[in-house]
Amino acid sequence: KQEVTQIPAALSVPEGENLVLNCSFTDSAIYNLQWFRQDPGKGLTSLLLIQSSQREQTSGRLNASLDKSSGRSTLYIAASQPGDSATYLCAVAQRGETSGSRLTFGEGTQLTVNP
Amino acid sequence: DAGITQSPRYKITETGRQVTLMCHQTWSHSYMFWYRQDLGHGLRLIYYSAAADITDKGEVPDGYVVSRSKTENFPLTLESATRSQTSVYFCASSDLGARADTQYFGPGTRLTVL
Numbered sequence: 001k002q003e004v005t006q007i008p009a010a011l012s013v014p015e016g017e018n019l020v021l022n023c024s025f026t027d028s029a030i031y032n033l034q035w036f037r038q039d040p041g042k043g044l045t046s047l048l049l050i051q052s053s054q055r056e057q058t059s060g061r062l063n064a065s066l067d068k069s070s071g072r073s074t075l076y077i078a079a080s081q082p083g084d085s086a087t088y089l090c091a092v093a094q095r096g097e098t099s100g101s102r103l104t105f106g107e108g109t110q111l112t113v114n115p
Numbered sequence: 116d117a118g119i120t121q122s123p124r125y126k127i128t129e130t131g132r133q134v135t136l137m138c139h140q141t142w143s144h145s146y147m148f149w150y151r152q153d154l155g156h157g158l159r160l161i162y163y164s165a166a167a168d169i170t171d172k173g174e175v176p177d178g179y180v181v182s183r184s185k186t187e188n189f190p191l192t193l194e195s196a197t198r199s200q201t202s203v204y205f206c207a208s209s210d211l212g213a214r215a216d217t218q219y220f221g222p223g224t225r226l227t228v229l
Contacts, residue, residue, distance in 0.1 A: 044158075103218065105150075105159075
């Protein structure tokens with residue numbers, strides 16, 4: 001059974017700092033890995049999707065990397081802003097005939113960026 | 116507005132009652148999903164559907180029933196609500212499934228079972 005772990009569970013940084021969020025997964029047989037953002041009381045918003053054949057994806061100040069062999073992904077946020085404060089969730093799409101459409105989520109990292 | 120909507124946004128019910136949570140998407144996406152989010156467990160998949168009239172169980176399907184008679188709707192029914200089903204429920208959709216495509220999430224329904 002796939003397990004996804006995110007470290008740290010919470011992170012508080014001053015505005016302008018560069019930061020890294022970590023995600024690890026136990027089964028490397030994945031289709032892709034996705035990073036989501038969740039604001040309090042809201043749904044999830046997709047940030048980046050990395051296919052299993054890719055090493056990284058970038059969108060603006062966000063860069064996500066994937067090392068499938070070691071079961072790890074990182075989300076790098078450059079020049080953090082108070083508006084980046086949210087919970088960041090990592091999810092993997094598992095290979096397999098019956099599970100090809102499933103996402104397994106980590107519990108998230110709650111980020112606070114202080115002005 | 117186009118997108119994915121859920122109703123109701125908040126629901127309080129009593130143990131043993133039947134409750135239906137609605138999900139509607141305007142993109143004509145093939146895949147739709149139901150998740151529940153609980154402290155200590157993250158998001159867990161309840162059921163998903165690859166197309167109209169095709170549904171399959173996820174990680175935690177017990178106590179839930181789904182149907183998909185139309186592509187755009189994917190209702191989730193709790194046949195006899197229990198306190199352990201108190202949670203936030205999210206519906207999501209995608210065009211190609213999780214294999215190659217982003218999932219788009221609704222705003223969630225907060226359900227409290229007394």
